[in-house]
Amino acid sequence: MCTVGVVGLGLIGGSLALDLKRRGFAARTLGVEADSVAAEAAHTIGLVDEVVDLDTCIQEADIIVLAVPVGVAVKLATQVLDQVKDGQIVIDVCSTKEQICREVQYHPRRGQFVCTHPMAGTEYSGPWAAQPGLFDGRACIFCDSEESNPQALKTIEDMYAVLNMRPLYMRSNQHDIHTAYVSHISHVTSFALALTVLDKEKDEKHIFDLASGGFSSTVRLAKSNADMWVPILTQNHDNVLQVMDTYIEKMQAFRDAVATYDEARIRELIQEANKIKRILR
Amino acid sequence: MCTVGVVGLGLIGGSLALDLKRRGFAARTLGVEADSVAAEAAHTIGLVDEVVDLDTCIQEADIIVLAVPVGVAVKLATQVLDQVKDGQIVIDVCSTKEQICREVQYHPRRGQFVCTHPMAGTEYSGPWAAQPGLFDGRACIFCDSEESNPQALKTIEDMYAVLNMRPLYMRSNQHDIHTAYVSHISHVTSFALALTVLDKEKDEKHIFDLASGGFSSTVRLAKSNADMWVPILTQNHDNVLQVMDTYIEKMQAFRDAVATYDEARIRELIQEANKIKRILR
Structure with a gap:
C-alpha cells in the first residue's frame, strides 16, 4: 500500500487513479491538474483523494505517474526526476516512447524512471471520460526496462498486474x-x-x-x-x-x-x- | 400473416427471416440458397421453415426478398418479376440502388417491386452470421417508392416496422x-x-x-x-x-x-x- 500521485487527471490518469485506489494498491491517491475546470471535475467525481499542486505531489507520492500529453511529459520527466528522493518512482504512460526515453537517458535518477504505455483508451478525454476497468485485459508495454532499477520495475509491474494488464517488453524505438x-x-x-x-x-x-x-x-x-x-x-x-x-x-x-x-x-x-x-x- | 420467401440466406436474409417469423409477421418462411453448404447450415440453424428452390419460392411466397449480392440481384429482379402473379411483392435489400431501379424501371410489374436498403449489418457474412434483432433501431431507406403500388409499399413499410426500422425515403441516385x-x-x-x-x-x-x-x-x-x-x-x-x-x-x-x-x-x-x-x- 502506497501513495500514488497522478499528474494529469484525464481519461488515462483518472481511470488509473480510480482502479489503483478501489483495488487496494494505493492507500492514498493524489492528483495534479493544471486546468482548473478539469481539477474541479476530478474533485467532484472523486477520481483522487486530493487534488494538490505538483510540488506537494512530488514530496508525498511514492509513485508519480505522468499522464499528460507527450509533449508536456517529455519536459516534466526531467523536472520531476530532479526533485525526487531515493525510493520514489516516476513513470509515464504516453503513446510515443523514443523521445521521452532519450530525454531521461543520462539523468542520475534514470533508474527510478519506468517507461510504460498502457494500451487502453477511448475516443473521449478529460476527467469525465475516466472509468473503472479501462485497463482490464489490455496490453501494457514496458520500454527500455533494463534501464530501470529492478525494484522500481517490479513495483510498477505489480501495479499494472493490479490493473489486469498483460506486460510486454520492447525497446522504445521498436x-x-x-x-x-x-x-x-x-x-x-x-x-x-x-x-x-x-x-x-x-x-x-x-x-x-x-x-x-x-x-x-x-x-x-x-x-x-x-x-x-x-x-x-x-x-x-x-x-x-x-x-x-x-x-x-x-x-x-x-x-x-x-x-x-x-x-x-x-x-x-x-x-x-x-x-x-x-x-x- | 403471410409467407415470406428469402432468396439468399446470408447475414441480412437470414436475420430478416428469423425476426419476421419470431415476431409473427410471417406465418411461414421459405429460403433459397444456391450454395449447398450454406443451405445446409441455414436448415440446421433453422433460419427458415423450409429451404426450397427458386421456382417453388416464387410460386408460394407472398413476399419475395432478394438478399443476394447486388450483381446477382440486378439480374434476378427481372427474372422474378417475370414469374410473379398479381398480389405478390418482390423487394431487394441491396446497398446500391440506382442500377437495380433502372433495371426494373419499365417492367410491367414494376409496381409490385419495392426497392429497400435496411442499413444494418456486421462485418461477418453467411447464415452463421444471421442474428435476431439485427435491424432494431436502424434506418431503412425506401428508394423511388412512388413507383411501387401504394398497397405493396404499405405492406413492406409494415414489414420493416415489425423489424423496428426507421423509414427514410429518397431517390435511388441520391x-x-x-x-x-x-x-x-x-x-x-x-x-x-x-x-x-x-x-x-x-x-x-x-x-x-x-x-x-x-x-x-x-x-x-x-x-x-x-x-x-x-x-x-x-x-x-x-x-x-x-x-x-x-x-x-x-x-x-x-x-x-x-x-x-x-x-x-x-x-x-x-x-x-x-x-x-x-x-x-
Whole structure:
C-alpha cells in the first residue's frame, strides 16, 4: 500500500487513479491538474483523494505517474526526476516512447524512471471520460526496462498486474514503429474519413440518418483530442510518415482498380485485406 | 400473416427471416440458397421453415426478398418479376440502388417491386452470421417508392416496422451518393488500413499483441466479404471514385502537415475532424 500521485487527471490518469485506489494498491491517491475546470471535475467525481499542486505531489507520492500529453511529459520527466528522493518512482504512460526515453537517458535518477504505455483508451478525454476497468485485459508495454532499477520495475509491474494488464517488453524505438502501424495510423485514417464526409455531406442530417454501425466504428477515433494527438504525430514523425505513405499507396491501388472497373483486382485486394481475420477477432 | 420467401440466406436474409417469423409477421418462411453448404447450415440453424428452390419460392411466397449480392440481384429482379402473379411483392435489400431501379424501371410489374436498403449489418457474412434483432433501431431507406403500388409499399413499410426500422425515403441516385460517403468509403478505408498493416507488420504476433480497441474498430470492416463488396464498388463507381479522391486529398493534406512538422495545421485538421462529434455519438 502506497501513495500514488497522478499528474494529469484525464481519461488515462483518472481511470488509473480510480482502479489503483478501489483495488487496494494505493492507500492514498493524489492528483495534479493544471486546468482548473478539469481539477474541479476530478474533485467532484472523486477520481483522487486530493487534488494538490505538483510540488506537494512530488514530496508525498511514492509513485508519480505522468499522464499528460507527450509533449508536456517529455519536459516534466526531467523536472520531476530532479526533485525526487531515493525510493520514489516516476513513470509515464504516453503513446510515443523514443523521445521521452532519450530525454531521461543520462539523468542520475534514470533508474527510478519506468517507461510504460498502457494500451487502453477511448475516443473521449478529460476527467469525465475516466472509468473503472479501462485497463482490464489490455496490453501494457514496458520500454527500455533494463534501464530501470529492478525494484522500481517490479513495483510498477505489480501495479499494472493490479490493473489486469498483460506486460510486454520492447525497446522504445521498436515501440514507436509498431504503434505507428497499429495505433497511430488508424487515428489518422479516421480523421481523414471525418474530414471527407464533413466536407462533402453538407447536410448533417443525412450523415446522422444514414450512419451505419460500420461508419460509426470506423470514424469513432476522429473524435480524439488534438492536445494529445498533435505531439504524438510529430514526435513519432518518421514512423508515422512512412506508414501514411504506405497507406496512401494502398488507397491509390484500390482507387485505380475501381476507376478501371477491374473486378479481379478489387477482389484480390479485399481478399488480401480479409487476412486480418486471422489475427483479430 | 403471410409467407415470406428469402432468396439468399446470408447475414441480412437470414436475420430478416428469423425476426419476421419470431415476431409473427410471417406465418411461414421459405429460403433459397444456391450454395449447398450454406443451405445446409441455414436448415440446421433453422433460419427458415423450409429451404426450397427458386421456382417453388416464387410460386408460394407472398413476399419475395432478394438478399443476394447486388450483381446477382440486378439480374434476378427481372427474372422474378417475370414469374410473379398479381398480389405478390418482390423487394431487394441491396446497398446500391440506382442500377437495380433502372433495371426494373419499365417492367410491367414494376409496381409490385419495392426497392429497400435496411442499413444494418456486421462485418461477418453467411447464415452463421444471421442474428435476431439485427435491424432494431436502424434506418431503412425506401428508394423511388412512388413507383411501387401504394398497397405493396404499405405492406413492406409494415414489414420493416415489425423489424423496428426507421423509414427514410429518397431517390435511388441520391441514395447512392449518400451511401458512398457514409458507408462505402469506410469499407475502403478499412481495407486499405488492413493492407497497410499486413504489408508492414510481418510479425503477426505484434499486430495481435498491440492492437488496441481503436485499431480493432477502425479495421473491423476489412473483414467484409468480397462477393458483396466487389459489385457495390463497381456499381456505385462514379460516386465511390469521387469520395475516394476526396479522401486521398485529405490524407495527403494530413501527410504534408506531418512531413513539415506543421503543428498548427495538424491541430486545425484534427479539430475540423472533431466536428463529427456534433453529429455522431
